[in-house]
Amino acid sequence: MKRIVYREWRLSPQRYWGLLAILAAIAGLGGLAFAYMEHEGHWVTGMSNQVVWGTPHVFAVFLIVAASGALNVASIASVFGKVPYKPLARLSGLLAVALLAGGLAVLVLDLGRPDRLIVAMTTYNFRSIFAWNVLLYTGFMAVVIAYLWTMAERKGNSYTKPVGFFAFVWRLMLTTGTGSIFGFIVARQAYDTAVLAPMFIAMSFAYGLAIFLLVLMFAFDQDDRPIGELVLFRLRNLLGVFLGAVLLFVLIYFLTKLYGAKNYGLVSFYLIDGGIYTKVFWLGWMLAGILIPLGILFHPALGKSRPAIAWASTLVILGGLCSMFVIIIGGQAYPMQLFPGKTILESGFYDGVGGAIAAYSPSLPEAFLGVGGVAVAMLITAVGIRVLQFLPESLADKDVDPHATATA
Amino acid sequence: MANAVVRGCLVCVCLVGVLGAQAAQAAGDVDLVIEGSKAAQLDSCVEPTEFMRRNHMELIKHQRDETVHKGIRSTKYSLAGCIECHVSYTADETPVPVDAEGQFCNGCHEFAAVDVNCFGCHSSVPSYTENEAAELAAKEGLKWHPPLAMSGPETAGPQSGAVGEGNRP
Amino acid sequence: MSNNREHVNRSRRHFIGTAAGVAAVTVAPGVVLHSLAIAEPRSEGVTDDVRWGMLIDSSKCADGCDACVTACNIENGLDLQQKPDGEVESKWDRQVAKWIRVVKVQDNLTERVSNLPMMCQHCEHPPCVDVCPTGASFRRADGIVLVDRHTCIGCRYCMMACPYKARSFIHEAVEVKLTRTPRGKGCVESCNLCVHRRDNGESSTACADACAAEGNNAIVFGDLKDPDGPVRKALAALPSRQIREDLALNTGVRYAGV
Numbered sequence: 001m002k003r004i005v006y007r008e009w010r011l012s013p014q015r016y017w018g019l020l021a022i023l024a025a026i027a028g029l030g031g032l033a034f035a036y037m038e039h040e041g042h043w044v045t046g047m048s049n050q051v052v053w054g055t056p057h058v059f060a061v062f063l064i065v066a067a068s069g070a071l072n073v074a075s076i077a078s079v080f081g082k083v084p085y086k087p088l089a090r091l092s093g094l095l096a097v098a099l100l101a102g103g104l105a106v107l108v109l110d111l112g113r114p115d116r117l118i119v120a121m122t123t124y125n126f127r128s129i130f131a132w133n134v135l136l137y138t139g140f141m142a143v144v145i146a147y148l149w150t151m152a153e154r155k156g157n158s159y160t161k162p163v164g165f166f167a168f169v170w171r172l173m174l175t176t177g178t179g180s181i182f183g184f185i186v187a188r189q190a191y192d193t194a195v196l197a198p199m200f201i202a203m204s205f206a207y208g209l210a211i212f213l214l215v216l217m218f219a220f221d222q223d224d225r226p227i228g229e230l231v232l233f234r235l236r237n238l239l240g241v242f243l244g245a246v247l248l249f250v251l252i253y254f255l256t257k258l259y260g261a262k263n264y265g266l267v268s269f270y271l272i273d274g275g276i277y278t279k280v281f282w283l284g285w286m287l288a289g290i291l292i293p294l295g296i297l298f299h300p301a302l303g304k305s306r307p308a309i310a311w312a313s314t315l316v317i318l319g320g321l322c323s324m325f326v327i328i329i330g331g332q333a334y335p336m337q338l339f340p341g342k343t344i345l346e347s348g349f350y351d352g353v354g355g356a357i358a359a360y361s362p363s364l365p366e367a368f369l370g371v372g373g374v375a376v377a378m379l380i381t382a383v384g385i386r387v388l389q390f391l392p393e394s395l396a397d398k399d400v401d402p403h404a405t406a407t408a
Numbered sequence: 409m410a411n412a413v414v415r416g417c418l419v420c421v422c423l424v425g426v427l428g429a430q431a432a433q434a435a436g437d438v439d440l441v442i443e444g445s446k447a448a449q450l451d452s453c454v455e456p457t458e459f460m461r462r463n464h465m466e467l468i469k470h471q472r473d474e475t476v477h478k479g480i481r482s483t484k485y486s487l488a489g490c491i492e493c494h495v496s497y498t499a500d501e502t503p504v505p506v507d508a509e510g511q512f513c514n515g516c517h518e519f520a521a522v523d524v525n526c527f528g529c530h531s532s533v534p535s536y537t538e539n540e541a542a543e544l545a546a547k548e549g550l551k552w553h554p555p556l557a558m559s560g561p562e563t564a565g566p567q568s569g570a571v572g573e574g575n576r577p
Numbered sequence: 578m579s580n581n582r583e584h585v586n587r588s589r590r591h592f593i594g595t596a597a598g599v600a601a602v603t604v605a606p607g608v609v610l611h612s613l614a615i616a617e618p619r620s621e622g623v624t625d626d627v628r629w630g631m632l633i634d635s636s637k638c639a640d641g642c643d644a645c646v647t648a649c650n651i652e653n654g655l656d657l658q659q660k661p662d663g664e665v666e667s668k669w670d671r672q673v674a675k676w677i678r679v680v681k682v683q684d685n686l687t688e689r690v691s692n693l694p695m696m697c698q699h700c701e702h703p704p705c706v707d708v709c710p711t712g713a714s715f716r717r718a719d720g721i722v723l724v725d726r727h728t729c730i731g732c733r734y735c736m737m738a739c740p741y742k743a744r745s746f747i748h749e750a751v752e753v754k755l756t757r758t759p760r761g762k763g764c765v766e767s768c769n770l771c772v773h774r775r776d777n778g779e780s781s782t783a784c785a786d787a788c789a790a791e792g793n794n795a796i797v798f799g800d801l802k803d804p805d806g807p808v809r810k811a812l813a814a815l816p817s818r819q820i821r822e823d824l825a826l827n828t829g830v831r832y833a834g835v
């Protein structure tokens with residue numbers, strides 16, 4: 001088997017530092033937004049007592065879900081033994097850690113009392129999936145760093161498969177835990193369903209891979225490193241398959257909800273008359289996020305074009321953000337059904353008077369905080385691939401092992 | 409040689425600093441109790457002063473769990489009790505927030521650079537209604553009677569100040 | 578230095594033990610006599626001998642009346658919240674904390690209209706307690722569900738999980754607070770059945786008192802475990818249910834006529 005050579009990202013210093021400056025500025029804006037929100041209080045955001053989780057959570061959950069999916073490429077190499085994916089494993093691990101760090105940063109900085117983070121990390125109520133998630137998220141970072149060590153350190157190479165397997169199982173538990181944040185909520189009709197956990201796993205596969213593809217293509221393009229069709233088209237096909245899986249779970253979700261008469265209102269809210277949430281669902285998530293990318297990726301001509309693949313990945317990412325918006329904010333906006341069979345005429349606390357959905361509009365501090373988290377993730381990635389040997393020298397067909405699958 | 413000289417100087421500076429601080433501590437029965445507060449009229453706090461200086465935070469932290477989780481409010485370690493005793497008053501009997509600049513808590517906490525986060529949520533002046541204040545005075549036989557701390561709707565009457573009903577004060 | 582510390586630990590434990598005993602002996606006669614003018618603060622921990630609850634008879638809830646809401650706001654310092662400078666009035670109304678609200682519902686078929694106050698239902702199996710990562714949201718032994726705001730990190734997961742949308746988040750720095758009900762930016766809170774009144778030996782909540790003062794008597798507060806108490810007597814007299822009973826939360830607040 002041909003030896004894989006990993007080398008630091010050789011961008012010219014001006015462009016590299018320019019990139020870092022831009023990312024740092026965006027991250028800095030996020031930090032300022034956090035400082036403003038923490039000092040003034042959450043009244044400066046669009047969040048209220050009806051919609052308690054807003055734009056920061058859309059970004060945070062998206063980044064966390066994508067983080068576990070980004071590790072997938074490394075898992076395919078180590079756990080499933082697919083040799084062409086081996087050179088990609090290191091970047092996959094780095095991206096997983098970076099995205100998780102970005103997502104956690106946004107989540108923690110949005111807390112009402114971020115000064116009590118120590119309390120959150122030392123006091124646990126283990127009935128809460130949030131408490132488990134604190135351990136799952138931090139543990140994931142530790143496991144992935146250990147995994148990266150086994151890949152990078154010659155002495156550790158023999159441990160790559162077992163640690164990789166452990167990381168794969170951990171990552172599935174993490175995404176299950178994230179989906180269960182919503183799946184365990186009995187109170188709201190949009191949640192309270194076991195299908196959210198596998199739906200989030202499918203979404204993690206898709207979004208993580210889309211981000212991985214974009215970062216890979218960008219990094220290699222900037223450094224004139226080749227990506228051969230062997231690797232690229234495998235990743236492309238994989239992305240298509242994962243999008244299909246997401247579509248399947250969304251379909252199952254709605255079909256099952258539709259079977260209960262009590263859910264007619266919810267389904268029509270999401271699909272027909274939910275205003276902005278319906279628009280974002282159909283145009284943002286379904287069309288731009290799944291159907292158009294599927295069309296591009298499996299198109300005979302477009303599917304072979306690198307810019308088209310990059311655009312498809314970008315659309316998947318945007319669709320991912322839209323999906324989080326619909327699930328997290330849409331799920332809160334739909335009025336809680338306190339009195340089935342009755343209509344609320346008046347309420348002192350916005351209980352869905354006449355079926356009205358809860359008002360929410362994203363505010364600038366929330367948006368800056370969320371995007372700041374993305375910038376933090378990209379900053380970690382950029383510094384990582386520059387300073388350490390994460391990127392393989394070449395992914396050209398001739399440099400990647402032509403024997404596609406190692407026998408199990 | 410130069411190294412030894414530098415090290416020697418540093419040791420001297422540190423010694424001076426440590427000894428000086430200890431001297432200051434030993435010398436300090438610096439009285440931070442404010443004139444005009446109830447505490448000024450009493451001999452000591454609920455515990456000896458030295459004990460309180462070192463451990464009041466532990467007492468408060470233990471008591472808060474007792475109060476919130478078990479509902480126990482009768483002990484002398486009540487935070488409201490601390491405030492009631494240590495708050496000082498202006499000439500026209502308005503209470504001054506106990507964590508304000510120059511007041512009781514601030515005296516040590518500013519020096520120690522420890523944020524008194526309690527008062528983010530807890531009232532830093534005794535905020536009682538007339539009735540509550542009268543009850544407290546009657547029960548504890550106080551000559552000193554805490555005045556009403558703010559002119560909230562308790563004084564204005566029951567129909568004003570309802571939240572969200574359009575008639576906010 | 579270490580001598581000092583040992584001395585302190587021993588004497589502190591001894592002292593608290595004695596203090597608790599002395600306080601109990603001192604307060605005991607007061608607790609027995611609590612129906613007289615002066616209320617006695619609790620000196621022993623709460624137990625599950627008592628379960629606080631309410632029966633709300635919506636047929637007695639007068640249309641357009643909000644006495645319970647006003648009384649709760651005054652009792653618990655909610656009317657002292659101030660809109661931050663620069664905040665839009667309509668957004669502030671969605672962010673200001675409210676513990677109790679009046680809801681007017683109409684049946685879709687019969688068009689019959691009911692009014693009822695809605696607050697934390699003090700469930701026996703509270704979803705808010707299940708989801709709190711730090712355990713700040715907890716159920717006291719006497720059935721009151723409340724937030725220990727020393728431990729709350731302000732994640733608002735309990736607000737997502739509450740089936741009655743009973744909780745409020747404090748979105749702004751609080752300038753004026755009552756001694757009996759602390760309140761601060763960044764934590765979550767909800768109706769606590771006037772827990773300061775419970776712990777000081779008083780017999781009812783502000784909302785129940787206000788409703789009685791109005792002459793409606795729609796809210797009956799008391800001990801659900803006391804077969805001779807007002808709530809159980811009222812529950813025996815009227816058919817009642819829990820809101821969202823399909824969730825099987827065994828709420829402490831029951832409704833009749835809805």
